[in-house]
Amino acid sequence: MTPRSAEASDIVVVGGGAAGLSLAHRLTETGAATVTVIEPPDGPPRPAERTWCYWDAGVDDLEEAVSASWPLLRVHGADGRPVTVEPAPFTYRMVRSTDLERMVHGRLARSDGGRVLRATVESVRDVPQGAEVRCTLPGGWSLTLRARRVFDSRPLPALPPARTRLLQHFRGWFVRTDTDRFDPAVADLMDFRVPQPAHGLAFGYVLPLARDRALVEYTEFSGSALTTEAYESALGDYCRDILGLGALTVERTEQGIIPMTDARFARRAGSAVFRIGTAGGATRPATGYTFAAVQRQSRAIAAALRDGHGTVPPAPHGRRALAMDAILLRALDTGRIDGSAFFTDLFRRVPTERLLRFLDGATSVREEWSIGLRTPVRPMLATAVELPFLPRRSRPTARIGENHR
Structure with a gap:
């Protein structure tokens, strides 16, 4: 392997997924630093195309990458009864990885000091006055990049110790039907009419x-x-028995695994090395939603760099939200609550705009108290009393993929 001389940037972002691209996007907006985004070269290490979803109000600065949106949301209870809600002022939005990549790559190319590097990262470490990233280029050349700060979005090889550890795992089909079968205005967030597993929910x-x-x-x-x-x-x-889609063609598939855990994710991996995205705790433990938290975190990092403040990424979710999620995860894992009934009742009994703000961690204590009273109070209280006495344990786990929400 032939070495090359070191190169320098103010910021190096490792990984071109939702977290890495979003941070690069915010940094080019502020113009606070030169930035290099390192993405895997074409081939097996490069992730397949993915979709990410989130809700937001009005027009945001990701509009160019939004490929679809829905003004109505629907949840089907296990009893077959649907609840359709209008979440205004929010709409539910989809961003495809190829569209976000195209948008951010274009802005990096037009910015002063922005670039994308296709390479395989071998190591990331602190060095005097910054950090160093060693990588291998597609031709076999080795390259060392030095930066004042490195933001690493790569998935962790194993999750931190936790009291509860579940996975949200899924496979999706992009389907085309022979006749019109869908209402483009309505997104089905959860359809609990599918058979439920013995442990957990589907x-x-x-x-x-x-x-x-x-x-x-x-x-x-x-x-x-x-x-x-x-x-x-x-x-x-x-598709056949519940949706009744009839003849269809599967045009593309996607599959993923998302951690749902009360583990504590470190946002710092060194003096000048920071974790972002799922690796930095951006995934909401009780729902798996990540994309909106990634946007909040990216904006905060870019603003801190612009203003010359500290750059440890802010906690993506507040302490109250994480405490409530830990209780819910434990109650689900022990079977104290029926997961399908729990989520269906939230959409039936809580005003939708308030519920979506709650899921984003943007509600007041009073609002959270009113939502809590609409959940199974006794099993939730029993779980809350038990939780502080449970040890956090490490357990080997499969490598966790990037979230689609």
Whole structure:
């Protein structure tokens, strides 16, 4: 392997997924620093195309990358009764990884000191007055980059110690039907009419892209992922027996695993090395939603750099939100509450705009108290009393992929 001389940037962002691209986008907006984004070269290390979803009000600065949006949300209870809600002023939005990549790469190319480097990262470490990233270029050349700060978005090889550890795992089909089967105005967030596993919960997820096209997913919250064959069988049954889609063509698939855990994620990996995205705790433990928290974190980092303040990434979720999530995860894991009934009742009994703010951690203590009274109070209180006495344990786990929400 032939060495090359070191290169320098103010900021190096490792990983070109949602977290890495979002931070690069915010940094180019502020113009506070030169930035190099390191992405894997083409081939097996490069992730397949993914979708990320979030809700927001009005027009945001990601509008260029938004490929679809829905003004109505629907949840189907296990009893078959649907609840359809209008979450105004919010809309539910989809961003495809290729669209976000195209947008951010274009802005990096037009900015002073912004660039994308295709390389395999071998190591990231502190050095005097900054950090160093050693990587290998596609031709086999080695390259060392030095920066004042490095923000690393790569998935962790194992999760930190936790009291509760579940996985949100899913497989999705982008389908085209022979006849119009979907309402493009309505996104089905959770459809609990699918058979429920013995431990955890399962639901369908449908995002219409046109009257004859949609992303249809089968999702479980449980301790371990399924085989591809099991996901395919569940998707086939869901499309045929519950959605009644008739003849269809599967144009593309996606699959992922998201951590749902009360583990404490360190946001600092060195004096000048920081973790962002799921690796930095951006995934909301009780729902798996990550994309909105990544946007908040990225804006805060870029603003801190612009203003010359400290750059440890802020906590993506507040302490109250994490405490409530830890209770819910434990109650789900022990079977004290029925997960499908719990989430369905939230959408039936809580005003939608307030519920979405709650899921984003943007509600007041008074609002959270009123929502808590609409949950199964006794099992939640029993879990809250038990939780402080449970040890946090390490456990080997499969490498966790990037969130699609």
